[in-house]
Amino acid sequence: MKIRARVSMSADGYVTTPTGWPAQTADPAFASGESHGIREFLDGCEAALMGRTTFEPALTNNRWPWPKLDVFVLGSHRPAGTPDHVVTDSDPVRLLERIRTADHGGDVHLVGGPRTIQTFHALGALDTLELVIAPLLFGGGTRLTPGLDPAIGLTFRRERALPGGSVEIVYSCEGSRSPLPGSPASQR
Numbered sequence: 001m002k003i004r005a006r007v008s009m010s011a012d013g014y015v016t017t018p019t020g021w022p023a024q025t026a027d028p029a030f031a032s033g034e035s036h037g038i039r040e041f042l043d044g045c046e047a048a049l050m051g052r053t054t055f056e057p058a059l060t061n062n063r064w065p066w067p068k069l070d071v072f073v074l075g076s077h078r079p080a081g082t083p084d085h086v087v088t089d090s091d092p093v094r095l096l097e098r099i100r101t102a103d104h105g106g107d108v109h110l111v112g113g114p115r116t117i118q119t120f121h122a123l124g125a126l127d128t129l130e131l132v133i134a135p136l137l138f139g140g141g142t143r144l145t146p147g148l149d150p151a152i153g154l155t156f157r158r159e160r161a162l163p164g165g166s167v168e169i170v171y172s173c174e175g176s177r178s179p180l181p182g183s184p185a186s187q188r
């Protein structure tokens with residue numbers, strides 16, 4: 001089982017639009033269902049993991065976003081209307097244990113957001129950070145950092161161009177490097 005964070009972002013580094021929607025929703029190519037490589041990615045996954053903030057909008061979606069996956073949510077409470085099969089927990093260590101107990105050999109799609117990616121990285125459980133960079137500039141929104149600590153160590157693994165002009169870059173996250181001089185992390 002690998003825990004694989006996969007995040008869409010604009011070319012200027014925002015994971016949400018200025019109005020707070022996930023970056024991929026602003027990409028016209030995303031609506032075609034072919035861009036962003038999500039189908040191939042999910043082929044190897046058996047579970048989705050996310051923070052409560054990312055999870056809650058799914059409860060009012062017309063379509064359940066994770067029909068073939070076990071779903072795990074980190075949050076202080078179980079949002080009203082959460083389907084019975086969804087596992088929620090307020091403790092990331094306990095949630096990780098529950099994910100490992102349920103493991104059947106497939107990977108875990110860590111959907112986000114940045115704070116939850118950071119939480120699992122801090123536990124040493126994040127295997128890859130996979131970025132899908134859309135050919136869009138937002139000029140505002142939520143950045144990947146500092147929700148995700150800029151000191152995270154990234155080792156390049158592979159890249160591919162996706163239909164619609166996005167580029168996927170896969171990094172592995174073993175270990176951490178020293179914070180960049182002058183970065184917020186170096187001043188803590």
Ligand SMILES: NC(=O)c1ccc[n+]([C@@H]2O[C@H](COP(=O)([O-])OP(=O)(O)OC[C@H]3O[C@@H](n4cnc5c(N)ncnc54)[C@H](OP(=O)(O)O)[C@@H]3O)[C@@H](O)[C@H]2O)c1
Nearest residue numbers: 007008015022023051052053054075076112113114115116
């Ligand atoms: N572009 C993309 O691919 C993508 C993907 C996912 C999300 N997003 C965007 O990211 C934004 C949300 O990101 P986010 O980082 O603010 O929120 P998030 O990670 O989705 O959720 C944060 C919540 O998770 C829980 N949590 C996180 N770390 C915890 C810890 N160490 N201990 C206990 N609970 C913890 C807390 O829930 P409680 O408040 O209940 O305690 C916290 O408020 C949304 O706007 C979403 O659209 C974008």
